[in-house]
Amino acid sequence: MVNILGINSVYHESAAALLVDGELVAAAEEERFNRIKHAKEADWDNPHQLPERAIRFCLKQAGLTARDIDHVAYSFDPKLRRKRYRAEWWGRKVEETFQLRLGQVQSAFEELLGRSLGQRFHFVPHHLAHAASAYFPSGFDRAAILTLDGIGESAGSSLAKGVGTRIQSIETFEYPHSIGFMWEEFSAYLGFSNYDASKVMGLAAYGNPEVFRQTFQSILRAEAENYGIAQDFLGVQPDKFARMEAMFGPPRGMDEILPRHADIAAALQAATDAAVMALVRRAKRKVPFENLCIAGGVALNCVTNEVITRSGEFANVFIPSAPHDAGTAIGAAMVAHGATQKKPLQRGYSTPYLGPSFKRGDILAAVKSAGLNARRSKSPARDAADMIADGKIVAWFQGRMEFGPRALGNRSLLADPRGPEMRNILNQKVKHREDFRPFAPSVMAEHADEWFEVGAHSPSHAFMLFAPDVKPEQRDRIPAVVHKDGTARVQLVSRKSNPRFHELLSAFFAKTGVPLVVNTSFNDSEPIVCTPTDAIVTFRKSGIDALFMDDMVLVARN
Numbered sequence: 001m002v003n004i005l006g007i008n009s010v011y012h013e014s015a016a017a018l019l020v021d022g023e024l025v026a027a028a029e030e031e032r033f034n035r036i037k038h039a040k041e042a043d044w045d046n047p048h049q050l051p052e053r054a055i056r057f058c059l060k061q062a063g064l065t066a067r068d069i070d071h072v073a074y075s076f077d078p079k080l081r082r083k084r085y086r087a088e089w090w091g092r093k094v095e096e097t098f099q100l101r102l103g104q105v106q107s108a109f110e111e112l113l114g115r116s117l118g119q120r121f122h123f124v125p126h127h128l129a130h131a132a133s134a135y136f137p138s139g140f141d142r143a144a145i146l147t148l149d150g151i152g153e154s155a156g157s158s159l160a161k162g163v164g165t166r167i168q169s170i171e172t173f174e175y176p177h178s179i180g181f182m183w184e185e186f187s188a189y190l191g192f193s194n195y196d197a198s199k200v201m202g203l204a205a206y207g208n209p210e211v212f213r214q215t216f217q218s219i220l221r222a223e224a225e226n227y228g229i230a231q232d233f234l235g236v237q238p239d240k241f242a243r244m245e246a247m248f249g250p251p252r253g254m255d256e257i258l259p260r261h262a263d264i265a266a267a268l269q270a271a272t273d274a275a276v277m278a279l280v281r282r283a284k285r286k287v288p289f290e291n292l293c294i295a296g297g298v299a300l301n302c303v304t305n306e307v308i309t310r311s312g313e314f315a316n317v318f319i320p321s322a323p324h325d326a327g328t329a330i331g332a333a334m335v336a337h338g339a340t341q342k343k344p345l346q347r348g349y350s351t352p353y354l355g356p357s358f359k360r361g362d363i364l365a366a367v368k369s370a371g372l373n374a375r376r377s378k379s380p381a382r383d384a385a386d387m388i389a390d391g392k393i394v395a396w397f398q399g400r401m402e403f404g405p406r407a408l409g410n411r412s413l414l415a416d417p418r419g420p421e422m423r424n425i426l427n428q429k430v431k432h433r434e435d436f437r438p439f440a441p442s443v444m445a446e447h448a449d450e451w452f453e454v455g456a457h458s459p460s461h462a463f464m465l466f467a468p469d470v471k472p473e474q475r476d477r478i479p480a481v482v483h484k485d486g487t488a489r490v491q492l493v494s495r496k497s498n499p500r501f502h503e504l505l506s507a508f509f510a511k512t513g514v515p516l517v518v519n520t521s522f523n524d525s526e527p528i529v530c531t532p533t534d535a536i537v538t539f540r541k542s543g544i545d546a547l548f549m550d551d552m553v554l555v556a557r558n
């Protein structure tokens, strides 16, 4: 048995993944354990802070101890960074701090594992780890691979080619030409946190992209097969905010959202779609295969992803459930496997259900220590579907936790999509989100085409990464999940991908004739719940009507 641990902790979204003999057996994000969103801030001074609890989970899941780990792979290469770093990017002092901390990474592991690793420790280039996390699970024999994020060692975007078991870098688009950083800056300018790109994406549907289209062309320029970011907006320059103010007016801060803010978001989304499409066309020319894999935080933009699939440049598009930095833990382990093992890596395995699960005894103990009484349901899927159809908010906690930022039916809050008021009810009772943010539907895969313009089904449709149009004739039937622009960030659920969740959707369909429910992550302004106790805490402090944990049911008192 060869056990390879993959780690991401260089910036944020710290995570661990474990390969046993080339098979992916576990992966989890540290935020679910330490209960801090994104696990930690991206900071020069902390790349050596390892996701210790996610690592412990991976070992426990496979029944291993620290001594059993054969290789460790970390999804960043300090040597490559030193080679590419330019003094004009940012001060030497912060870069020195960063390098010093990176120099401590191996010893931090050795301390954690209680032994020396020597040559068994591997630094893997960041974008190679992203590319591997998309290509190997895709199951494609050959594919073009795009990575789009803030920054790796030095690249903001990169293009690679996957053939068989090999990934070859084709070209990189170097910092400061970073689409990811552009979204971080505009998120902050629009009054959200740097990491709230998904809010900006939701807001964009309310705006008119034409109002600032010209202005944006001078910031994020798309050519036929290339993109560029204007000098004044490059990278992480501190005075960028003042320039944004000069072009777009004062930043929003805590003020009310105005049409102007939505127009800015809409123009940013349109400019991003154009820039990414330029890279897709370039990828098609340089790597003229039928298949495209995409990774990097920008690949969480389901609107851009939809534009890519609609374009037809590539017949098949695959994006993993965790395209953001957490996914590089899987990719780094896969690259290390390829570099050290003869046995081929498992390919084409893309389930997001890689986190912890809990036995009945664990669930009962958590219920008992909360001083509650659970009843047992003979048919949880049917009981939950009945409650949802009755207008209740149901928490659905089943099996292994998802890897990636979306709840995909194992740590989900579910509700009836048929009433226009359900969005407000969800926000008031549990989620406390901004009104403009959409709620997503989960639909039985076999009925998806009757309700949404999905196009060719991809395994990635199981990960809520695309935003197809809702069929116009169905929109009035499911107002809670139709976004302002008529789209929905839909998850396709098959019996094979998630049998328990599919059973619930089938029961809801049998009762209502509608094969979909609202599916939002099981949390209230915190990381998604991980354990039965997390689930009970969120259930008790919010207005959730019932909590299903396997076949145990807790019902709110009022």
Ligand SMILES: [Fe+2]
Binding pocket: 126, 130, 149, 150, 151, 152, 296, 297, 324, 325
């Ligand atoms: Fe990244």
